[in-house]
Amino acid sequence: ERQRHIRNFSIIAHIDHGKSTLADRILEMTDTIAKRDMQAQVLDDMALERERGITIKLNAVELHYKAKDGQTYIFHLIDTPGHVDFTYEVSRSLAACEGALLVVDAAQGVEAQTLANVYLAVDDDLEIVPVINKIDLPSAQPDVVKEEIEEMIGLDGDDAILASAKAGIGIEEILERVVSDIPAPKGDVEAPLKALIFDSVYDSYRGVVLNVRIEEGAVQVGDMIELMSNGKKFEVTEVGVMSPKAVKRDYLMAGDVGYITASIKTIQDTRVGDTVTNADRPAEKALEGYRKITPMVYAGVFPTDNAKFNDLRDALEKLQLNDAALEFEPETSKALGFGFRCGFLGLLHMDVVQERLEREFNLDLIMTAPSVDYHVKKTDGTEITVENPAEMPDVSEIREISEPYVKANIMVPNDYVGPVMELAQRKRGEFVTMDYLDKYRVNVIYNLPLSEIIYDFFDDLKSNTKGYASLDYEITGYRPSDLVKMDILLNGDPVDALSTIVHKEFAYDRGRGVVSKLKETIPRQNFEVPIQAAIGTKIISRATIRAYRKDVTARIHTGDPDRRAKLLDKQKRGKKRMKAVGSVEVPQEAFMSLLEVN
Numbered sequence: 001e002r003q004r005h006i007r008n009f010s011i012i013a014h015i016d017h018g019k020s021t022l023a024d025r026i027l028e029m030t031d032t033i034a035k036r037d038m039q040a041q042v043l044d045d046m047a048l049e050r051e052r053g054i055t056i057k058l059n060a061v062e063l064h065y066k067a068k069d070g071q072t073y074i075f076h077l078i079d080t081p082g083h084v085d086f087t088y089e090v091s092r093s094l095a096a097c098e099g100a101l102l103v104v105d106a107a108q109g110v111e112a113q114t115l116a117n118v119y120l121a122v123d124d125d126l127e128i129v130p131v132i133n134k135i136d137l138p139s140a141q142p143d144v145v146k147e148e149i150e151e152m153i154g155l156d157g158d159d160a161i162l163a164s165a166k167a168g169i170g171i172e173e174i175l176e177r178v179v180s181d182i183p184a185p186k187g188d189v190e191a192p193l194k195a196l197i198f199d200s201v202y203d204s205y206r207g208v209v210l211n212v213r214i215e216e217g218a219v220q221v222g223d224m225i226e227l228m229s230n231g232k233k234f235e236v237t238e239v240g241v242m243s244p245k246a247v248k249r250d251y252l253m254a255g256d257v258g259y260i261t262a263s264i265k266t267i268q269d270t271r272v273g274d275t276v277t278n279a280d281r282p283a284e285k286a287l288e289g290y291r292k293i294t295p296m297v298y299a300g301v302f303p304t305d306n307a308k309f310n311d312l313r314d315a316l317e318k319l320q321l322n323d324a325a326l327e328f329e330p331e332t333s334k335a336l337g338f339g340f341r342c343g344f345l346g347l348l349h350m351d352v353v354q355e356r357l358e359r360e361f362n363l364d365l366i367m368t369a370p371s372v373d374y375h376v377k378k379t380d381g382t383e384i385t386v387e388n389p390a391e392m393p394d395v396s397e398i399r400e401i402s403e404p405y406v407k408a409n410i411m412v413p414n415d416y417v418g419p420v421m422e423l424a425q426r427k428r429g430e431f432v433t434m435d436y437l438d439k440y441r442v443n444v445i446y447n448l449p450l451s452e453i454i455y456d457f458f459d460d461l462k463s464n465t466k467g468y469a470s471l472d473y474e475i476t477g478y479r480p481s482d483l484v485k486m487d488i489l490l491n492g493d494p495v496d497a498l499s500t501i502v503h504k505e506f507a508y509d510r511g512r513g514v515v516s517k518l519k520e521t522i523p524r525q526n527f528e529v530p531i532q533a534a535i536g537t538k539i540i541s542r543a544t545i546r547a548y549r550k551d552v553t554a555r556i557h558t559g560d561p562d563r564r565a566k567l568l569d570k571q572k573r574g575k576k577r578m579k580a581v582g583s584v585e586v587p588q589e590a591f592m593s594l595l596e597v598n
């Protein structure tokens with residue numbers, strides 16, 4: 001009976017189309033949060049999410065809605081991120097839902113991630129309710145967007161709700177449609193427990209907190225639960241829901257979305273996608289779980305202070321609990337000491353992990369420039385995968401290097417097709433085809449090396465199209481390319497953490513670019529430092545950082561004290577992120593300068 005009144009749904013959208021704002025309005029309308037406690041984007045509770053105005057982690061809240069039919073419904077709303085790096089979070093939250101609100105910006109229309117997210121929802125057999133948001137904007141074109149919804153997505157455009165999350169228009173209609181269009185969950189309450197872990201976080205008091213969708217059966221405090229992937233058993237200490245703060249409950253049953261704690265202290269035991277069952281009355285088969293996600297880019301992460309290596313391991317383990325896409329294994333660098341080679345889904349993901357490590361775990365880190373992984377056929381007939389440029393075998397041992405390629409869908413207004421093609425060509429792209437989406441827009445498809453698009457392709461794309469282009473891509477496989485390893489030598493010593501793999505055709509330009517960038521970013525030392533770029537034993541570019549003569553702070557003795565304090569502070573902060581490489585102090589930016597050159 002209770003189950004009939006449950007609705008589990010997500011909001012999916014292209015980035016910035018207003019998902020989080022709509023979630024805020026829904027929380028307000030259902031009095032889940034008193035007006036006075038309302039801050040913008042309540043569900044984005046990570047400090048990082050607020051600052052950047054993006055959703056990174058999924059969040060689930062329970063809310064109560066008194067519908068026009070007089071009945072009260074229990075909604076579990078699961079917020080999802082919109083950026084392409086975080087698609088895996090989206091697919092995880094969708095697995096816990098029966099339906100989704102599809103938010104489309106009335107001015108921007110259907111974008112690349114709108115489609116990508118729709119495909120995920122369709123894969124999971126979700127009921128999709130289209131919402132055209134931002135109709136308050138003067139540039140809104142709801143009729144055009146309705147057409148796009150029909151043509152590109154195949155949903156009835158007239159079915160779309162016209163709304164403004166900002167101005168609070170259409171919110172009640174959205175809630176009513178959740179009740180009428182999205183099916184109630186169906187799981188059997190009497191069956192043995194089957195709960196899908198879709199997220200988990202570590203809490204130093206309660207241990208691992210499992211966020212679950214109960215598919216079948218029920219769970220309450222005192223039950224013995226079992227994790228089906230490894231047979232580990234725990235006694236349940238608390239169950240509850242997020243509303244949006246944790247609220248304890250007596251039990252959770254089929255259809256519910258909530259949390260379970262069971263004094264789980266070993267992080268390694270829990271894995272998102274695993275099934276929780278009852279130890280005394282176990283389910284026969286585990287739920288399907290999630291497909292494994294493979295990282296696309298790899299980078300070295302090193303503590304600036306070598307003594308913090310174990311703290312870094314501990315922090316990575318805790319983050320991984322909450323971020324299933326993060327991979328890491330120990331790495332030793334001659335230049336940087338002991339650290340980890342980490343795998344990420346993209347640069348934004350990498351950035352987020354770095355910031356979380358520094359903020360939530362108070363670590364000072366040096367990250368090396370990210371790299372994709374290469375498949376290398378050796379002359380001895382063996383084949384290896386190289387995730388770290390420093391580990392690329394000697395040229396004499398290499399028969400062929402292959403790099404990952406993606407198929408990129410670039411949606412863009414007609415007028416910008418030229419600049420998009422120019423950019424893609426410059427990035428070694430291979431034109432595949434071009435489809436007209438409607439009168440105004442085309443989908444340009446290119447095969448591109450992943451290494452060319454992970455860095456600044458998206459930024460370039462945006463600036464070449466006045467922000468109109470949107471991008472989505474998927475890895476299609478590996479292709480042989482004419483690649484070489486480029487080493488950087490500081491003071492005559494090769495610095496392994498600065499090695500990169502480059503295309504032969506661009507090697508000289510890149511070498512020159514990197515050397516001059518390093519010359520800018522590495523501060524003067526009290527001796528002269530030569531910088532060289534080399535391919536094998538051949539030096540392709542060089543520059544010299546001259547020795548400094550006097551203390552730079554001495555120059556700012558006059559002027560206003562505020563400015564002086566600021567400068568000193570800046571230097572101090574800069575200093576923290578330095579690492580002695582041999583005899584040379586190298587700042588974090590220097591490692592990233594490899595990215596800024598092309």
Ligand code: GTP
Nearest residue numbers: 015016017018019020021054055082134164165166
């Ligand atoms: P991610 O969480 O990063 O995926 O973005 P999002 O889809 O959650 O978008 P968000 O809610 O952060 O909104 C993006 C921007 O659009 C913000 O500046 C909002 O204030 C604005 N916005 C959201 N809804 C409306 C609306 O109905 N009208 C107008 N004019 N602006 C809106």
